[in-house]
């Protein structure tokens with residue numbers, strides 16, 4: 001067959017797959033209609049309709065993207081979901097099956113019975129090309145396939161896309177790691193950490209149906225980033241995963257107040273967990289007087305000794321306070337029942353149920369396990385030096401205690417203004433009172449930036465394993481744990497550290513410049529390599545009027561479909577936005593208000609995790625000079641470009657950039 005005939009035959013197969021999908025959906029609808037006519041089959045109807053809905057032909061992404069020849073007599077087509085024909089024979093298999101793993105992993109030296117791998121190229125949903133790789137002969141070519149490069153370099157703006165068609169072997173290993181393992185993935189900029197974490201979530205949901213009940217949580221650094229990644233899992237057919245920014249887990253609607261990095265770092269320190277534990281448990285008030293239960297006839301008297309005995313193991317085990325209160329009440333009711341029986345009386349089940357809500361027992365429980373809210377406990381610590389000393393002595397130095405205390409106390413807890421770090425402390429206290437709902441698996445992106453207290457807040461919401469993604473070279477918070485070993489220690493579970501080393505986003509010409517910063521910002525990390533060569537990707541423009549030159553650069557991009565990201569020091573953001581608006585150039589924060597701008601204006605503190613076809617980086621020296629993390633911020637800014645990076649500067653460039 002000629003290549004042209006082969007392409008036509010593949011198109012026929014794609015049409016066949018669409019017909020099969022439609023047929024399966026119609027069949028399910030028919031079954032649902034029949035079940036609806038049978039009374040009592042509501043659950044079955046619901047399930048059949050859900051299945052039919054899943055088979056909707058969304059026409060947004062092609063039904064298959066690859067094919068392998070080899071293990072089966074017939075070629076095996078791989079797509080985002082399973083499609084079968086009228087005889088229930090597979091037409092397309094799901095990318096998450098074991099058979100599909102061969103598509104991602106087979107190499108000439110480890111063929112896995114595959115003789116040929118075929119990748120398909122599409123224009124929208126029209127199949128336009130294919131690229132074959134023979135696995136029976138070793139050409140020694142380990143570079144990226146032409147279609148993979150075309151996919152990465154395709155102009156785009158808008159939310160992140162899935163990479164299901166082009167997952168690389170080392171990424172696939174991570175995606176398919178067993179559910180029980182908690183992984184830490186260290187990788188340089190653009191090595192696919194975020195993409196891999198999201199595909200791992202989709203894989204685990206497919207492999208372990210219980211995760212659909214238990215839930216999966218994806219945590220990102222901020223709302224902008226969460227919006228950027230939030231389309232990936234739905235395109236993979238997983239729309240029930242919960243996405244949240246790390247602050248979003250604990251914040252209410254009030255804007256947090258700013259705070260000195262040194263104070264925030266101390267509040268994020270793991271030792272604070274012990275301080276808070278002591279503060280909560282030191283509030284316990286042992287009983288001193290008899291409690292008289294007047295809701296029964298005759299009355300029952302409970303002595304302090306009995307109460308102490310009823311709650312001694314709850315105190316020893318430090319059972320979360322809300323539960324401890326409930327347990328104590330239940331035990332007190334049993335005691336009342338026994339006491340009445342010994343005196344020849346009985347307590348009916350109805351009376352026992354009413355007794356559980358009786359004021360005398362509620363007062364007893366909250367007298368011992370106080371009802372203070374988490375905010376009240378923290379308020380007391382930050383405003384009363386004696387309370388803090390009792391909880392922190394032997395854990396925090398006197399100087400550290402002084403740093404924590406508020407210089408002027410608000411009149412009441414209702415008037416207190418909380419910082420982000422405070423909100424996490426309140427969450428820690430809340431966890432000692434009543435544990436939050438937990439998820440079966442948690443994916444944590446940009447984990448290098450989290451404080452031990454933030455890590456604890458996330459892990460409190462994790463009932464199973466976690467996947468942590470990050471790059472120690474991109475660490476920009478004063479409270480970060482500092483190394484993956486330290487992060488692992490705070491998680492309290494066994495972890496495996498795995499590495500990704502090849503950047504898909506950043507071309508060689510740009511990554512080389514960013515790598516020059518590594519000896520200063522993260523000397524232990526090896527340079528990132530790039531799988532792509534883009535001649536002319538880096539342009540440096542020295543000028544004497546940056547805003548005017550910026551307008552000039554942007555005008556030149558006007559008729560090109562590439563997305564453009566202007567990355568600049570936070571303090572310059574407002575002035576540049578105003579200047580561009582005056583020039584009639586529309587910009588916005590990326591993924592702001594759900595709309596996608598061709599030109600995004602990004603304060604460097606929000607650039608982490610984002611990417612643009614073309615990045616215009618304003619005044620690098622301003623970024624390096626912005627604070628202790630200036631060089632790390634510059635490293636992040638330099639590595640946001642997929643195809644082109646323009647450095648615009650008036651001031652001398654930092655020495656690492658070849659100045």
Ligand SMILES: Nc1ncnc2c1ncn2[C@@H]1O[C@H](COP(=O)(O)OP(=O)(O)OP(=O)(O)O)[C@@H](O)[C@H]1O
Pocket residue numbers: 148151152161162163166167168171187188189190191192193194195196471504505608609610611639
């Ligand atoms: N196997 C792949 N095939 C095609 N594109 C890929 C592949 N892996 C990653 N990419 C693309 O590379 C870009 C960077 O990926 P991603 O954002 O996941 O990297 P990252 O390691 O999280 O980067 P950063 O450290 O900057 O946050 C994305 O556009 C992603 O779609």
